[in-house]
Structures are given as structure tokens and as C-alpha cells.
Amino acid sequence: MAAFHKISLFVLVAGALVFQGCNKSLVVKNVNYAQQLETVLVPDSNGDVKDVRHGISYSILPFQFEEFQDTSSVQVTEVRMIRNSDGYYFITADRFKHVYVMAPKQGELKLKKKILVDEQGLLSPAFNWRVPNVQLVNRQTNEVFLMDEEGLSKTNDKDKESKS
Amino acid sequence: MRKINRTLGIIVFAVVLISNSAIAQNSDHDIKTGFSEKYDSLEYAVTSAKSVADIDSLILEVNALDKGYSDHVEILDNALYPSSYSAEMTALYRSINTAEQKLLIIENQSERLSKLGNELAQYKSELDIMNKKTDSLRTAIARSHDSEERLSKLVTSYRESLERRDELVMNVIDSMLVSYNGMNSAKLQELADGVESGRINPDNNPLNLISAVIEENTEYSKSNGRALSVDDHLRMYAVQRHFEEAWDQIGDRMIYVYGGNTKKQWENSIDSKMKEWRMSTSKNMWKSMDNYLEFSNVELSAFDNNYSFFVALDKFVKDAKEESKSQVLSSESYDDYKKFQEFWSGKIKNEWSNLVQDAEVLTVAQISTIDQQLSGWEAEARPIHPLILILLVLTGVALLGFMFVMFKTRSAR
Numbered sequence: 001m002a003a004f005h006k007i008s009l010f011v012l013v014a015g016a017l018v019f020q021g022c023n024k025s026l027v028v029k030n031v032n033y034a035q036q037l038e039t040v041l042v043p044d045s046n047g048d049v050k051d052v053r054h055g056i057s058y059s060i061l062p063f064q065f066e067e068f069q070d071t072s073s074v075q076v077t078e079v080r081m082i083r084n085s086d087g088y089y090f091i092t093a094d095r096f097k098h099v100y101v102m103a104p105k106q107g108e109l110k111l112k113k114k115i116l117v118d119e120q121g122l123l124s125p126a127f128n129w130r131v132p133n134v135q136l137v138n139r140q141t142n143e144v145f146l147m148d149e150e151g152l153s154k155t156n157d158k159d160k161e162s163k164s
Numbered sequence: 165m166r167k168i169n170r171t172l173g174i175i176v177f178a179v180v181l182i183s184n185s186a187i188a189q190n191s192d193h194d195i196k197t198g199f200s201e202k203y204d205s206l207e208y209a210v211t212s213a214k215s216v217a218d219i220d221s222l223i224l225e226v227n228a229l230d231k232g233y234s235d236h237v238e239i240l241d242n243a244l245y246p247s248s249y250s251a252e253m254t255a256l257y258r259s260i261n262t263a264e265q266k267l268l269i270i271e272n273q274s275e276r277l278s279k280l281g282n283e284l285a286q287y288k289s290e291l292d293i294m295n296k297k298t299d300s301l302r303t304a305i306a307r308s309h310d311s312e313e314r315l316s317k318l319v320t321s322y323r324e325s326l327e328r329r330d331e332l333v334m335n336v337i338d339s340m341l342v343s344y345n346g347m348n349s350a351k352l353q354e355l356a357d358g359v360e361s362g363r364i365n366p367d368n369n370p371l372n373l374i375s376a377v378i379e380e381n382t383e384y385s386k387s388n389g390r391a392l393s394v395d396d397h398l399r400m401y402a403v404q405r406h407f408e409e410a411w412d413q414i415g416d417r418m419i420y421v422y423g424g425n426t427k428k429q430w431e432n433s434i435d436s437k438m439k440e441w442r443m444s445t446s447k448n449m450w451k452s453m454d455n456y457l458e459f460s461n462v463e464l465s466a467f468d469n470n471y472s473f474f475v476a477l478d479k480f481v482k483d484a485k486e487e488s489k490s491q492v493l494s495s496e497s498y499d500d501y502k503k504f505q506e507f508w509s510g511k512i513k514n515e516w517s518n519l520v521q522d523a524e525v526l527t528v529a530q531i532s533t534i535d536q537q538l539s540g541w542e543a544e545a546r547p548i549h550p551l552i553l554i555l556l557v558l559t560g561v562a563l564l565g566f567m568f569v570m571f572k573t574r575s576a577r
Binding site for chain 2: 036037038040080126127128129137139
């Protein structure tokens with residue numbers, strides 16, 4: 001009887017291991033999500049932007065609320081967006097003080113970092129991809145900021161980041 | 165020491181800050197947008213260029229664009245994916261080359277047309293002079309009460325004048341053929357627009373000249389009387405055929421360009437005049453050929469076109485060949501052969517050969533058929549020489565004499 005229990009236990013354990021092996025998901029390592037060129041998007045009357053080339057659409061209004069505390073009308077004329085190699089989206093716009101680092105989730109973008117870049121608000125921002133960082137250029141002042149998903153890079157003269 | 169380090173740090177920070185602000189910072193997106201805007205504008209300028217000079221200046225601009233963005237090839241390759249910077253530039257250079265080729269052809273055609281306009285004006289003036297001279301010669305011939313020698317000189321001058329006039333007419337239509345044949349639809353449309361907008365002077369409308377040439381030639385063909393020979397009629401017939409063939413090739417294009425709002429009327433008018441000219445020259449030519457043959461005592465059955473002329477010639481030679489078979493000793497058939505041979509070899513195959521072939525009075529195959537029949541006719545028609553007959557009789561008599569002597573000798577034994 002004891003032998004029977006032992007065999008049953010062995011079969012159960014082996015079956016569980018085999019089941020676990022079969023259920024293990026396929027993982028591809030070293031994926032580079034980096035977008036070589038920023039996307040410039042114009043919101044529609046509802047505040048929605050759509051990047052057909054890279055296959056993403058969302059509303060700019062939550063960002064606008066963060067910046068201006070107002071969603072009564074769409075105040076953003078152009079949205080600048082770029083994605084780094086880890087897949088985070090960097091989003092900003094004219095008169096924004098921050099760059100929003102957003103992590104893509106199922107059906108949503110979740111804030112990873114809110115990086116303060118200009119207390120007065122950016123006047124003419126643009127992103128470039130400079131491996132391994134995202135470069136933000138304020139074309140009005142010619143200021144350049146290097147950043148990643150954790151915030152401004154250490155090479156910047158001053159850290160303007162602030163955690164959300 | 166700490167103070168020095170701090171001062172140095174501030175200086176380095178200041179230098180970095182100044183250099184950052186001094187160098188204009190570009191976004192990759194701006195580079196791509198700038199390139200695309202300049203590219204699109206150049207592409208549009210290339211497709212709407214109106215002259216080779218425009219294209220030449222655009223080539224310089226495209227070279228400048230290429231040079232200006234050659235440092236950003238990587239960015240542009242990414243931005244333009246699935247195309248690439250080099251593919252886009254190659255396409256632009258290719259469209260420049262195509263536009264340049266097209267404009268070169270158009271400019272060449274424009275030059276040719278301008279030259280043609282001058283040529284036509286010159287031809288018109290020469291034709292007017294020639295018409296006056298020919299008319300006065302014709303009148304002089306009609307009224308002439310002078311000696312035969314003087315009349316003959318007038319007729320010769322008249323014929324020469326007509327011949328020069330026909331050369332001029334051929335030049336007119338050949339010049340038009342060279343200029344308008346193969347002209348593409350874009351150029352035709354451009355010319356038609358020029359005529360409708362009044363940029364091209366309606367007085368220089370080549371359709372007027374064509375219409376006048378046809379009318380005048382028909383008139384000459386109808387009123388030339390008996391002063392002209394078969395050669396003249398053959399030449400006039402050949403000129404008409406050549407003119408009509410050329411018109412068939414370029415007529416639609418010329419009416420499209422110069423017909424304005426009365427294209428159909430132009431078409432009907434020129435077609436009707438052309439038909440009258442064709443009928444008149446054809447009738448005169450076949451009639452003069454018939455008269456010539458009658459004068460030469462070569463009596464063919466009736467003919468009034470290329471085919472019936474060949475049939476009449478073929479029948480004449482075949483019948484004559486058959487008749488010759490029954491006239492072994494007579495030289496009459498051989499005389500007929502010689503008369504015909506004189507006409508055939510002397511005129512059709514020699515003196516008139518170019519006109520006969522140009523106007524397709526007879527085709528090469530038809531001439532070859534008659535040649536074969538002729539050699540058969542000669543063999544049949546050549547009479548036996550009298551000396552041969554005498555020799556034959558003498559031989560017969562000698563043979564009979566020999567047989568008689570042999571018979572006598574045997575009887576004596």
C-alpha cells in the first residue's frame with residue numbers, strides 16, 4: 001500500500017512538472033523598441049491622436065489636465081512622441097513643463113516618470129533618438145536634455161526631474 | 165583648492181551652456197520635414213518645367229539638396245522607410261532626366277516648326293511667282309500665232325516651269341511631314357492651345373497653304389491642254405499620290421492643331437479637294453498614256469487605272485505571242501514586237517521608270533511578268549532568215565541529186 005502511495009506521488013509530481021513545462025510562455029530577449037524618429041501628432045477635436053505608422057492611438061487630454069488642469073477644450077496643437085529601446089513612450093507638447101514617460105500596458109499607458117524640463121513650459125520641443133537616450137531639444141532656446149525612463153541623464157548640467 | 169575647483173566648475177558649466185546655445189539644435193523630425201518639403205517642391209518644379217533652361221537650374225538645386233542632406237542619410241533612411249534617401253534621390257534625378265529629354269524634343273520640335281513656318285512662307289511666295297509665270301506661259305501658248313519654233317520654246321518653258329512648281333509642292337508637303345509626323349499628343353495640344361489663344365498667327369495656318377496648293381494643282385491639271393507630254397502627266401500623278409500619302413499621315417494632326425472650331429469642315433473640304441485633284445491627274449495621266457501608245461501603234465484594250473493597264477499590257481503581249489506562232493516566215497509580227505519593246509524598254513523601264521515606280525503605275529512584280537511574256541514573244545516572233553531558207557532548199561536539192569545518182573548507179577549494175 002505504501003509502495004502504491006509512493007508511485008502515485010511520483011506520477012503526480014512528474015505530471016505537474018511536465019504541465020508546467022508545457023505552459024511556459026515563449027520569451028524573446030533583447031527586443032529593441034526604439035523609434036528612430038519622433039512622431040508629431042495633431043489632436044482631433046476630441047483630443048485623440050493616432051500614429052498610424054507605429055500603430056498607437058490615445059487621448060492627450062489626461063496629459064493636458066496634468067499640465068493645465070483643464071480639459072474643457074483641446075489646447076494642445078502638436079504632440080511630440082518617441083519610444084526608447086525599452087519600449088517606454090516619451091510624450092510632451094508645446095507649453096508643457098514635463099516630459100511624460102509612459103509604459104505600455106494592456107489597453108493603457110501607465111506613467112513611469114514625469115520629468116520636469118522647463119518651469120516656464122517648453123516652447124518648441126522636439127525628440128531625437130540618440131542611443132541609448134532620448135534627446136529633447138528646446139528649439140526655441142537650443143537647450144538639449146538627455147533622458148531615459150528613469151529621468152534626466154547624469155550628463156545633463158542640472159537635474160530637473162521630479163517624481164510624480 | 166576647493167575654491168579653485170568650484171571656479172573651474174562654474175567656468176566649464178558656462179562654456180558648455182554657451183556652446184549649447186550657440187549651436188542651433190535641430191530635431192531629426194525637422195530634418196525629415198525640411199527634406200520632404202524641398203524634395204516635393206523640386207519634384208513639382210521638375211514636372212511643371214517649361215524649358216531645358218528651367219531644368220538646368222533645377223539640376224543645380226537638386227545637387228544642392230543632395231549635398232545639403234548627405235550628412236543626414238541615416239536619419240532620412242529611417243524616416244523614409246520603406247523607401248530610402250538614395251532611392252528618393254535616384255527617382256528625382258530620373259524624373260529630371262525624363263523631363264529634360266521631353267523638353268529637348270519639344271524645343272527641337274518648336275524650332276523645327278518655327279523653321280517650317282518660314283519655309284512655308286518662302287514656298288508660298290515662290291509658288292505665287294511660279295503660278296504667275298506658268299499662267300503667262302499658258303496664255304502665251306494659247307494665243308501664240310508665232311512660228312512653230314517659237315511655240316516649241318514656249319511649251320518647253322511651260323513644262324519646265326510646271327516641273328519646278330511640282331518640286332516646290334513636294335518640298336512643301338515633305339517639310340510638313342518631317343515636322344508633324346511623330347509629334348506627341350502633348351506637343352499637339354500645346355500647338356492647338358497656341359492657335360486658339362491667338363499666339364500663333366492664323367495667317368500662318370498651314371491648312372490654308374495646303375488647301376491652296378491642292379486647288380491650284382487641280383486647276384493646272386484640268387487646264388494644261390495638249391502642251392504636256394506623258395512625262396509631265398506621270399510626274400503630276402506621282403506628285404498627287406505623294407502629297408495624298410503624306411496628308412494621310414499628318415492630316416489628322418494638322419487639323420487637330422490648326423482646325424480650331426471648324427475641324428470637321430477643314431477635313432471635309434481638304435478631302436473633297438484632294439479627291440478632285442486625284443481624279444483629274446489620274447484621268448489625264450491614263451489618257452496621255454493611251455494617246456502615246458496609240459501614237460506608237462501599240463493598241464491596248466481600254467485602261468484607266470493601274471490594274472486595268474497591267475491587264476491590257478499582259479493581254480496584248482499574250483495575244484501577240486499567239487499570233488506570232490502562225491507567222492513563221494512573216495516579219496510583221498516581229499515589227500510589232502519591236503515597237504512594243506521600244507515602248508517597254510525605252511519608256512516604261514528606262515525614261516519613266518522612277519515615276520512609274522513612285523506612282524505605282526506598274527508594280528515590280530507586274531513589270532517582271534510582262535518581261536517574261538516578252539521574251540517568249542520574241543522567240544515566237546523572230547522570222548526565219550531568207551538565207552537559211554535558201555540553204556535548206558539547196559541542201560534538199562543536193563540530197564535529192566545524191567539519191568538519184570545512187571539509184572542510177574545501182575540500176576546500171
